[in-house]
Amino acid sequence: MMTFKQIITVLVILLAIVPAQASGTDGHRANYQVIPLPGAIHGIKSADFALTQQRLINYPTGNRDMERNAAMLGQYIEEMTGMHLSIRPTRSTREIADNVSLLLDDKIKGEEGYRITVTARSVEIAGRTPAGVFQGIQVLRKSLPVGHAAIVHLPAAQIEGEPRFGYRGMHLDCVRHFFSTEAVKRYIDIMALHGMNRLHWHLTDDQGWRVEIKKYPRLTEVGGWRNGTTLGHNSPVNDGIRYGGYYSQEEIRDIVRYAADRYITIIPEIDMPGHMVAAMAAYPELGCTGGPYEVWQRWGVTDDILCLGKDNTLRFVEDVLAEVAQLFPGEMIHIGGDESPRVRWEHCPRCQQRIRELGIKAEGNQSAEALLQGYLTTHVQQFLSGYGKRIIGWDELLGCKVDTTATIMSWRGPEPGAQGAQLGHDVVMTPVDPLYFDYYQTSSTWNEPQAFGGCNTLKKVYDFEPVADKLPADKRHHILGAQANVWTEYITCEPQIQYQVLPRMAALAEVLWLEPQEKNYQDFLERLPRLAQIYQLYNWTYRAKSLIPEDENKD
Ligand code: TNX
Numbered sequence: 001m002m003t004f005k006q007i008i009t010v011l012v013i014l015l016a017i018v019p020a021q022a023s024g025t026d027g028h029r030a031n032y033q034v035i036p037l038p039g040a041i042h043g044i045k046s047a048d049f050a051l052t053q054q055r056l057i058n059y060p061t062g063n064r065d066m067e068r069n070a071a072m073l074g075q076y077i078e079e080m081t082g083m084h085l086s087i088r089p090t091r092s093t094r095e096i097a098d099n100v101s102l103l104l105d106d107k108i109k110g111e112e113g114y115r116i117t118v119t120a121r122s123v124e125i126a127g128r129t130p131a132g133v134f135q136g137i138q139v140l141r142k143s144l145p146v147g148h149a150a151i152v153h154l155p156a157a158q159i160e161g162e163p164r165f166g167y168r169g170m171h172l173d174c175v176r177h178f179f180s181t182e183a184v185k186r187y188i189d190i191m192a193l194h195g196m197n198r199l200h201w202h203l204t205d206d207q208g209w210r211v212e213i214k215k216y217p218r219l220t221e222v223g224g225w226r227n228g229t230t231l232g233h234n235s236p237v238n239d240g241i242r243y244g245g246y247y248s249q250e251e252i253r254d255i256v257r258y259a260a261d262r263y264i265t266i267i268p269e270i271d272m273p274g275h276m277v278a279a280m281a282a283y284p285e286l287g288c289t290g291g292p293y294e295v296w297q298r299w300g301v302t303d304d305i306l307c308l309g310k311d312n313t314l315r316f317v318e319d320v321l322a323e324v325a326q327l328f329p330g331e332m333i334h335i336g337g338d339e340s341p342r343v344r345w346e347h348c349p350r351c352q353q354r355i356r357e358l359g360i361k362a363e364g365n366q367s368a369e370a371l372l373q374g375y376l377t378t379h380v381q382q383f384l385s386g387y388g389k390r391i392i393g394w395d396e397l398l399g400c401k402v403d404t405t406a407t408i409m410s411w412r413g414p415e416p417g418a419q420g421a422q423l424g425h426d427v428v429m430t431p432v433d434p435l436y437f438d439y440y441q442t443s444s445t446w447n448e449p450q451a452f453g454g455c456n457t458l459k460k461v462y463d464f465e466p467v468a469d470k471l472p473a474d475k476r477h478h479i480l481g482a483q484a485n486v487w488t489e490y491i492t493c494e495p496q497i498q499y500q501v502l503p504r505m506a507a508l509a510e511v512l513w514l515e516p517q518e519k520n521y522q523d524f525l526e527r528l529p530r531l532a533q534i535y536q537l538y539n540w541t542y543r544a545k546s547l548i549p550e551d552e553n554k555d
Contacts (some may be wrong), residue, residue: 004537007546017155028081028149034118034142035506035524035531036195036513038161046156047120051100053083053150058101061089065130066102068261069137073102073125076141082148087203096203097147102133112197112263115142118154122339125389131197132261135161138195146533161513165466167428168512169198169267169337169483171440172497175205175278175486176299178245184216185258190540196511199259199266200334202485206277206296210246210323211268211327214465215319220246223278226295232450232492234298244295252327260329267392268328270320271336273306273376279316286313288348299489301339304461308372309350316378318383321446325387327444332407337392342369374400381406392428393551407480418468421478431484434460435508437500438487441543449499450490458546462507500540506531526547 030051032041037082059070070087078084090096091276096103100123108115108128114136117124117265125140127133139159144152146363153212174184188267190200202210209223231237236475259266276286277296284291287309296302306313335502346369360371377400381391385405395416404424410417410431415425429435439454466482481536485503491497535542 001065013045016032023418026325028147028152030140030143030145030146030152030154032124032155032157032159033069033527033530034139034382035527036509037348037518037523038159038163039206039514039518039528040158040160041179042158044117045121045172048155049118049120049123051077051081051083051123051144051152051154051401051534053085055085056099057085057087057098058090058099059087060102061091063104063130066104069102069130069133071139072134072261073100076137077144079142080141080146080534081152083152085151096405098125099123101125102137104128104130104133108132110162114139114160116159117376118159119156123154132298133289134263135163135195138193142193142404142531142534146537156300163195163513165479165512166479167198167481167483169200169428169430169481170196170501171202171430171483171485173201173202173205173486173488174210175202175208175245176408177492178208178210178243179488179494179497181247181251183432183497184255186494186540187497188262188264188432189538190261190498190505192263193534194505196505197264197271198481198483199264200269200485201266202269202271202487203273204270204278207299208246208295209243209278209282211252211270211324212246212248213323214249215286215323215425216279218282219279219320222282225297226278228297230298234300238297239352249327257329265330265332266553267330267332268324269322269334269336270318271334271338272380272507274301274338274340275336276306277302277304279419280306283316285310286316288344288351301341303341303343305340305342305344306376307350308345308347309348309352309354314376314379317380321380321384322387323481325384325389330522331388331390332392333384333389334392334409335377336393337373337377337397337400338411340368340373340396342373345369345372355360362540363401366401374402375404377402398425399421410484413483414468417479418471421471421475422424424475424478424479426480428480429466430485434464436487437483437484437504438491441500441504441546452487452490456506458507458516459521460522461504461517462510464508464511466511466515482508487528498535498541499543502535502540503528503532503546 057070057074059066074085102276103126104126105126105137112132112135114127114132117137125136174317213219224246228238228240279288280293281295328501355368360368363366395408395410409428414431417429420427434456438452441452443455467476467479
């Protein structure tokens with residue numbers, strides 16, 4: 001039998017040894033060098049925090065957003081480590097010790113800024129808003145090692161970050177190919193992991209109409225389906241397989257909520273006046289010739305666009321947008337505007353009559369027909385402002401004389417964006433080169449899934465700078481951020497979407513979170529394998545070869 005004194009001695013020795021071992025090399029240690037890299041990581045003089053199942057996740061009582069954040073953190077920790085932590089509402093900071101706590105702190109900079117404080121006693125994730133706390137949660141989540149553990153050691157530190165840009169977007173074309181609500185939700189999950197906050201959802205196009213509109217049921221009944229799809233890059237061969245699908249309004253609301261829970265705003269796109277053949281197949285009177293039209297089975301640009309000579313067309317556009325405005329609570333609605341050839345309008349007596357009635361005259365290099373598109377855009381802009389919405393559209397809008405409350409999405413290179421910002425438009429940068437993620441990610445394409453073309457490597461994405469050097473200081477605030485576009489002509493299934501966006505989304509995330517001088521590609525590449533382990537954990541497909549420096553991965 002040991003004496004009481006001996007027991008105490010043994011305990012003291014054990015206590016001295018255990019923490020030393022705990023912070024040792026057992027592999028279960030957090031690493032805060034995540035992607036996107038936090039703005040600052042300062043060590044704190046303290047022992048590690050030992051994260052175990054016995055810890056609680058605290059959140060402020062009565063705050064539903066913070067409760068959801070807490071539940072989400074619990075889920076992430078469980079997925080990463082297998083440890084199940086309970087969540088608990090707390091009233092006072094006294095209860096915070098010994099646990100992981102989510103807090104709101106209005107001293108933190110930026111709407112989405114976060115601060116994580118780890119000491120031997122507690123972990124605090126603070127933000128000025130619940131959205132900021134959510135970003136902090138993502139950082140903590142990514143810092144955990146992947147794999148089952150009974151204990152994870154979190155080095156004592158203060159970690160802070162704030163995104164450089166407020167608009168951090170990913171686009172998804174669910175028209176050219178259709179993706180299930182589950183696949184869209186997984187896309188949202190992937191975005192959340194990367195600190196992205198805007199999903200531009202392309203819902204209508206020539207090849208399909210994918211959003212239920214109660215007033216026009218044929219849009220999805222007829223316009224939601226095509227009788228075949230061309231094989232490859234518009235080959236003469238067609239698979240002859242009926243293809244389609246759409247999202248019911250209930251499904252849309254569910255996805256909008258799912259995104260909002262992850263602080264992601266969805267910007268729906270109803271593309272007009274071009275890319276509208278699916279709607280015209282359902283309601284042929286919407287076109288200049290009256291059709292008949294077929295939901296398109298090829299890729300590219302068609303001359304058949306909405307007829308603006310008919311009052312019915314404008315009423316149709318308003319009715320559709322009224323339903324869309326109610327489905328999507330975000331402030332912006334994307335009204336397309338790209339690739340609208342005007343040959344039909346040139347030969348359409350009704351459109352010409354409209355041009356005369358409105359007194360539209362060609363100005364400089366803007367034809368009367370271009371200005372007719374401007375008339376539609378301005379009409380829609382005014383209509384949507386009644387719903388508290390602002391429009392965003394492709395950079396073609398700059399050639400149609402629209403006022404500066406329209407945000408411009410610069411896709412045909414960075415120049416239209418710079419020009420738009422000079423004129424006073426807000427701008428989202430999404431130049432084909434390097435932000436089209438439907439393009440190849442290597443010049444050695446033989447071993448890649450078929451893509452649109454091009455070559456947007458991980459490095460090119462990483463090196464992208466959204467704000468042009470020549471943009472004057474007083475115009476720079478107009479650049480809201482950037483977005484990668486994922487057109488799906490050649491992307492037929494969910495793993496292929498993931499392959500195209502991972503790991504390029506990681507590079508874009510760093511472009512959007514860090515100041516240019518904070519970026520370092522070599523360092524990014526060193527941090528990337530740990531992020532890829534998380535991709536693997538969730539069974540997401542990604543281009544593993546991109547983890548090797550470009551010059552070493554030529555086939
Ligand atoms: C151009 S980007 C388009 C899309 C295509 C894409 C393919 C834009 C506004 N229009 O309709 O899907 O290229 O990369």
